[in-house]
Amino acid sequence: xxxxxxxxxxxxxxxxxxxxxMANPAKVLGFLDLAGPWDPSLAFVMGGAIFxxxxxxxxxxxxxxxxxxxxxxxxxxxRLDPRLVVGSVVFGIGWGIAGFCPGPALVALGMGEAKALxxxxxxxxxxxxxxxxxxxxxxxxxxxx
Amino acid sequence: xxxxxxxxxxxxxxxxxxAIGIAAAMFILLNGRVAGISGILGGLLRPVRxxxxxxVAFVAGLVAxxxxxxxxxxxxxxxxxxxxPALIAAGLLVGVGTRYGSGCTSGHGVxxxxxxxxxxxxxxxxxxxxxxxxxxxxxxxxxx
Numbered sequence: 001x002x003x004x005x006x007x008x009x010x011x012x013x014x015x016x017x018x019x020x021x022m023a024n025p026a027k028v029l030g031f032l033d034l035a036g037p038w039d040p041s042l043a044f045v046m047g048g049a050i051f052x053x054x055x056x057x058x059x060x061x062x063x064x065x066x067x068x069x070x071x072x073x074x075x076x077x078x079r080l081d082p083r084l085v086v087g088s089v090v091f092g093i094g095w096g097i098a099g100f101c102p103g104p105a106l107v108a109l110g111m112g113e114a115k116a117l118x119x120x121x122x123x124x125x126x127x128x129x130x131x132x133x134x135x136x137x138x139x140x141x142x143x144x145x
Numbered sequence: 146x147x148x149x150x151x152x153x154x155x156x157x158x159x160x161x162x163x164a165i166g167i168a169a170a171m172f173i174l175l176n177g178r179v180a181g182i183s184g185i186l187g188g189l190l191r192p193v194r195x196x197x198x199x200x201v202a203f204v205a206g207l208v209a210x211x212x213x214x215x216x217x218x219x220x221x222x223x224x225x226x227x228x229x230p231a232l233i234a235a236g237l238l239v240g241v242g243t244r245y246g247s248g249c250t251s252g253h254g255v256x257x258x259x260x261x262x263x264x265x266x267x268x269x270x271x272x273x274x275x276x277x278x279x280x281x282x283x284x285x286x287x288x289x
Binding site for chain 2: 009015018044046054077115127
């Protein structure tokens with residue numbers, strides 16, 4: 001059941017990215033280019049998603065188990081550490097270079113785009129570099145949002 | 146600032162956004178987890194046996210979404226202007242950055258802001274500002 005729902009959630013997420021135009025890097029870069037002819041669409045995608053998400057997380061916050069009886073794994077940390085900010089800045093630079101963040105890259109991969117494949121392989125290599133550095137720096141566990 | 150009205154698609158953007166929100170809602174309310182794509186994907190590189198199947202399933206759903214979309218209509222073709230060296234550099238930065246920053250546009254931007262997480266608000270501000278700055282440098286300083 002969890003596996004089926006995860007597949008379905010990934011599918012609905014991907015369809016949302018296609019419908020919203022966010023699987024198209026040119027459109028994402030149109031949002032990030034404030035000084036050029038600006039396309040505000042991405043802000044409306046975030047608005048639509050957060051509108052629904054806010055209700056869901058308000059419900060989730062009051063529960064200790066999901067509606068399927070699984071543990072509710074909400075991130076609990078409130079610490080604003082340098083790695084959060086520096087990591088996010090590094091991500092933002094990469095995002096601005098190609099117009100791809102992880103979700104849209106995976107969707108474009110499914111469209112058979114060779115450039116998306118190259119980006120995804122490089123992204124996996126980057127994640128692998130992170131894992132290698134993390135396992136060397138023992139005692140500092142990785143968190144994920 | 147000038148609005149590019151010919152590219153601006155508020156209704157499709159909001160509709161797609163609602164679908165993304167529904168996917169995130171399903172994930173937290175049924176599976177009890179945050180739908181953060183970089184975390185779900187990155188977790189496969191340090192596999193925990195019980196988590197492999199649902200992680201692979203979520204990623205497979207994302208990759209399969211254009212195929213399902215094609216059942217109902219023509220899939221809009223993406224325009225990827227970046228060349229291969231830029232794509233490799235961008236991919237490496239996105240891979241390393243999202244893991245150090247504990248999330249990306251989905252985990253921090255959608256889920257984190259939905260639950261008013263101060264960490265996600267800081268992360269989203271950081272990657273948005275870095276994205277704006279990078280495109281400004283690339284398009285208006287280097288290309289000029």
